[in-house]
Amino acid sequence: MQAPKGRKQTPHLQILAGPCAARMLATCLALSFAWIACARQKSPDTPQTVSSTLLPATMNSDDPAPKPSINSSRAMQYVRDVVAFGPRPIGSPNHKKLETYITSHLKGVPVEDDAFIAETPEGKFPVRNIVAEFPGTRDGIIVIAGHYDTNYPLRNTGYVGANDGGSSTAILLELANQLRGKKRDGYSVWLLWTDGEEAVKQWSATDSLYGTRHLAEKWQKDGTLKKIKAFLLTDMIGDADLNIEQDMNSTPWLENVVLQAATRLGYQSHFFGRSIPVEDDHLPFVHMGVPSADLIDLDYGYNNVFHHTPQDTLDKLSPQSLEIVGRVLMETVRLLDKM
Ligand SMILES: [Zn+2]
DSSP states (O other): OOOOSSSSOOOHHHTTSSOOOOOOGGGGSSSGGGHHHHHOSSSSSOOOOOHHOOOOOOOOOTOOOOOOOOHHHHHHHHHHHHHHTTTOOOOOOOHHHHHHHHHHHHHSEEEEEEEEEEEEEEEEEEEEEEEEEEEEEEEEEEEEEOOOOOOTTTTTTOOOIIIIIHHHHHHHHHHHHHHHOOOOOEEEEEEEEEEEOOOOOOOOOSSSSSHHHHHHHHHTTOOOOOGGGEEEEESSOBSSSSOEETTTTSOOHHHHHHHHHHHHTOOGGEEEEEEEEOOSSTTHHTTOOOOOEEOOOOOSSSGGGTTTTTTTTGBBOOHHHHHHHHHHHHHHHHHHHHO
């Protein structure tokens, strides 16, 4: 976390100043006066309550469409497989094994790589975003993304990132199973495993989001960006006690669609209990005007205590949480297809 300008960091904030995937700005709640200073994006003067900003106004409770399903035990098995590789920071042999694992589950699907060398404070590293493309009948693309690299500074601590890195990798693999071989009557859906999300030293605008910063620029240059109707990001979505944040850096109308999807599936109690600004892989796209929503739970253990610690392990996760987020993503895509 970047210290608010002109304000001395408290020890509490100092602890949080370490590398942070999705920046844990929620702790600012403990220092309510610091709220605005902690919001790195343009944000409202006061924290917004969900009830005043996000109402599922267009919800049609009579919608007869079948509700989506996913195989939650298979999704959980993916997390176990991924965690079994061990720490998976950029540039590591385990990372390479995971790349192969992901692509081996995408046989028969058009896959594109965005591979490049990133300059970081710890030197040069290969970074590889992986994109699986499921074409639709409608002009436009919905991207569903999540990072697969794990925290670099913790690489020698036994840190396996079951939730932070593992859960997002796994849910995308399960979504690929659901999309594979089916005709899409709607927008194209691209599944994006992002890389280099984590800072290598200390989170900053230049030490973080290596993969998505590169990809957003590439897609802006080649014209892909303007075809993207929605960028849906998942991160840390496996916590058995699932509380998806209402992210103040995300696009309000798209957050609203996510809430509609969650409500239709009866999952609204897991969504948007609090509003906080989150820095995550959606930011490069937000900055380029792409409607984006980050589905993230930054309340991982009491006061987010497991985040970026060797305690981020499988036993904290639940297949049910993967199922909730997977189904909400699919329902969100269905709602977007109709808009
Ligand atoms: Zn992280």
